Amino acid sequence: MSEKVNNENETVGREAIIRPENLVYAKPELLNDVHMHYCPGCSHGVVHKLIAEVIDEMGMADKAIGISPVGCGVFAYRYIDIDWQEAAHGRAPALACACKRLWPDRLVFTYQGDGDLACIGTAETIHSLNRGDNITIIFINNAIYGMTGGQMAPTTLMGMKTSTCPYGRQAAIHGYPVKMTEIAAQLEGTAYVTRQSVHTVAAIRKAKKAIRHAFENSMAGLGSNLVEIVSTCSSGWKMTPAKANEWMVEHMFPFYPIGDLKDIQSR
Amino acid sequence: MDKQEILLLKGNEAIAHAAIRCGCDGYFGYPITPQSEVLETLAELKPWETTGMIVVQAESEVASINMLYGGGGTGKRVMTSSSSVGIALMQEGISYMAGAEVPGLIVNVQRGGPGLGTIQPSQSDYNQATRGGGNGDYEVIVLAPASVQEMADFVDEGFRLAFKYRTPVMMLSDGVIGQMMEKVILPPFKPRRTEAEIIAECPWASIGHRDKTKPVNVITSLELDPAEMEKKNLHLQAKYAEIKKNEVKYEMHDCDDADYIFVAFGSAARISQKAMEIARGQGLKVGLFRPITLWPFPTEALAALSQKVKGFLTVEINAGQMVYDVRSAVEGRCPVRHFGRLGGIVPDPDEIVAQLKKF
Numbered sequence: 001m002s003e004k005v006n007n008e009n010e011t012v013g014r015e016a017i018i019r020p021e022n023l024v025y026a027k028p029e030l031l032n033d034v035h036m037h038y039c040p041g042c043s044h045g046v047v048h049k050l051i052a053e054v055i056d057e058m059g060m061a062d063k064a065i066g067i068s069p070v071g072c073g074v075f076a077y078r079y080i081d082i083d084w085q086e087a088a089h090g091r092a093p094a095l096a097c098a099c100k101r102l103w104p105d106r107l108v109f110t111y112q113g114d115g116d117l118a119c120i121g122t123a124e125t126i127h128s129l130n131r132g133d134n135i136t137i138i139f140i141n142n143a144i145y146g147m148t149g150g151q152m153a154p155t156t157l158m159g160m161k162t163s164t165c166p167y168g169r170q171a172a173i174h175g176y177p178v179k180m181t182e183i184a185a186q187l188e189g190t191a192y193v194t195r196q197s198v199h200t201v202a203a204i205r206k207a208k209k210a211i212r213h214a215f216e217n218s219m220a221g222l223g224s225n226l227v228e229i230v231s232t233c234s235s236g237w238k239m240t241p242a243k244a245n246e247w248m249v250e251h252m253f254p255f256y257p258i259g260d261l262k263d264i265q266s267r
Numbered sequence: 268m269d270k271q272e273i274l275l276l277k278g279n280e281a282i283a284h285a286a287i288r289c290g291c292d293g294y295f296g297y298p299i300t301p302q303s304e305v306l307e308t309l310a311e312l313k314p315w316e317t318t319g320m321i322v323v324q325a326e327s328e329v330a331s332i333n334m335l336y337g338g339g340g341t342g343k344r345v346m347t348s349s350s351s352v353g354i355a356l357m358q359e360g361i362s363y364m365a366g367a368e369v370p371g372l373i374v375n376v377q378r379g380g381p382g383l384g385t386i387q388p389s390q391s392d393y394n395q396a397t398r399g400g401g402n403g404d405y406e407v408i409v410l411a412p413a414s415v416q417e418m419a420d421f422v423d424e425g426f427r428l429a430f431k432y433r434t435p436v437m438m439l440s441d442g443v444i445g446q447m448m449e450k451v452i453l454p455p456f457k458p459r460r461t462e463a464e465i466i467a468e469c470p471w472a473s474i475g476h477r478d479k480t481k482p483v484n485v486i487t488s489l490e491l492d493p494a495e496m497e498k499k500n501l502h503l504q505a506k507y508a509e510i511k512k513n514e515v516k517y518e519m520h521d522c523d524d525a526d527y528i529f530v531a532f533g534s535a536a537r538i539s540q541k542a543m544e545i546a547r548g549q550g551l552k553v554g555l556f557r558p559i560t561l562w563p564f565p566t567e568a569l570a571a572l573s574q575k576v577k578g579f580l581t582v583e584i585n586a587g588q589m590v591y592d593v594r595s596a597v598e599g600r601c602p603v604r605h606f607g608r609l610g611g612i613v614p615d616p617d618e619i620v621a622q623l624k625k626f
Contacts, residue, residue: 061477062475062476062477063475063476064475064477065341065473065474065475067337074489077485077487081477081483082475082477082483083473083474083475083476083477083483083484083485084473084483084484084485084486084487085336085337085340085367085473085485085486085487086367086485086486086487086488086489087333087336087337087363088333088336088359088360088363091329091330091333091336091360094325094329094330094331094333094334094336094337095333095334095336095337095340096337097323097330097334097337098293098295098323098333098334098335098336098337098338098341098345099337099338099340099341101293101321101323101338102292102293102321102338102341102343102345103341103474103475106474106475107475108475123326123327123329123330124326124329124330124333127325127326127330
């Protein structure tokens with residue numbers, strides 16, 4: 001395939017354009033060349049890319065252990081080219097605790113969704129954070145169980161419809177959404193607790209900075225780090241990707257406000 | 268070689284001493300009677316200041332087994348201990364370890380059940396231990412110590428088996444062995460392995476050592492393609508067949524001329540040994556067969572014995588669990604009966620002899 005370029009009527013081949021000096025953007029080296037199973041418009045892919053970039057930029061590719069969850073992130077190990085362990089549902093922080101304490105010079109992080117982290121793994125999450133395990137927990141909060149097909153999550157908003165609360169979440173029946181990140185910020189063991197998103201280029205840049213800061217804290221032995229990414233699930237929410245982004249800004253952000261909740265380095 | 272170091276220890280304390288001495292890298296546990304002395308002894312001995320072994324009091328048994336899964340997945344020698352109720356909680360993690368082929372040592376100092384049951388000794392987790400315990404087709408190597416010395420010795424042996432076969436190993440003890448004090452010859456000191464040694468021994472381990480000449484290491488039990496998943500299962504089954512072939516261990520006392528044989532493991536074997544002495548004193552030709560590995564079970568040895576004896580009496584501190592494995596080995600060639608006490612009651616040698624006389 002070649003492209004016509006309107007430059008003094010010359011036809012320039014594709015090869016002539018793809019040159020190092022013309023490079024403005026590239027897929028991170030640690031992101032594998034495989035098809036991701038994520039749906040169009042899902043935030044997971046962007047967050048994977050950020051993690052891959054940060055590990056690469058920190059020069060930690062040969063010293064990183066990722067722990068993947070049960071949920072949509074279960075196959076994270078297929079996409080980022082580092083050593084991984086695939087945990088039981090909710091138990092990723094327990095694995096990470098052991099990995100980090102047994103290998104203190106490794107970069108250890110978990111990648112978990114809201115059901116994994118804020119529901120079935122609440123105890124492991126809170127106690128790992130509170131022990132000050134020198135790890136980072138990446139927390140994808142899309143307010144729904146994506147992998148199992150759109151059931152109510154611990155972070156599902158009031159009134160929000162899912163397959164297990166088809167008439168909308170009601171306090172009397174379902175209780176309230178849990179703000180794990182606010183809880184984490186109260187724990188003595190945490191060094192950095194933040195809530196970010198990846199719906200705009202500016203947000204993506206901030207999220208990347210947050211992941212880098214968290215990873216650096218964990219390597220400096222400052223304590224545990226939680227980076228929540230308020231995310232979209234266009235399939236689970238039954239919206240187009242563009243509409244899901246709008247819906248997230250309108251409904252998720254007021255309840256899950258973006259920004260740092262705790263940073264012991266800025267005290 | 269240094270002269271032997273001998274201490275008077277509880278079974279639970281012996282576990283802790285042995286762990287430090289045999290190059291264990293990490294212990295993860297949650298307090299529960301009657302095994303809390305393991306964690307307490309380790310905390311007192313502070314191995315992190317000497318060998319570098321870490322000790323973590325987890326938030327639950329669910330967490331401790333998953334710490335084992337994580338730590339074992341990096342090729343480290345890791346262990347946990349608990350008692351029946353806590354071991355029940357660990358079954359999910361043990362199944363993951365079996366599926367992902369992660370080595371690790373789990374000590375169960377059994378107490379009576381069901382439910383919260385009692386803190387008194389029992390052997391009622393035999394079925395759970397020897398039938399996998401969690402979901403899926405898998406086995407766990409089960410070692411049954413009958414003395415404080417064996418509780419110490421089986422730590423290193425447990426790790427050897429766990430790493431040889433990349434599989435979880437359970438030491439199935441009970442409240443009697445865990446709590447009683449006996450003289451122990453401490454195992455010889457063995458340093459923890461270096462990073463290079465771990466990488467050489469465990470090329471599969473997920474330790475963040477990315478060797479660009481080969482794919483990264485992923486510890487997982489997941490496979491969505493049924494054809495691949497069947498292969499994975501067949502691989503596990505082949506490994507279990509290999510273990511059955513190589514690792515069966517048992518002990519026989521006075522079985523050569525015996526008409527009847529007690530079959531008992533752990534503390535029940537100690538009690539049965541006394542019962543055997545009493546019976547022999549009364550002119551009854553009785554032997555004792557003690558399985559040391561409960562899985563793999565010494566089926567062939569029992570089958571051979573069944574050709575020449577009049578009967579077997581299994582003595583267990585449960586309602587009759589191992590008796591089915593003995594019957595399956597004997598295949599009806601002679602009667603196999605069971606005697607057991609429940610709820611934390613330990614059988615008396617005299618009542619065992621009385622049961623024998625009912626044959």
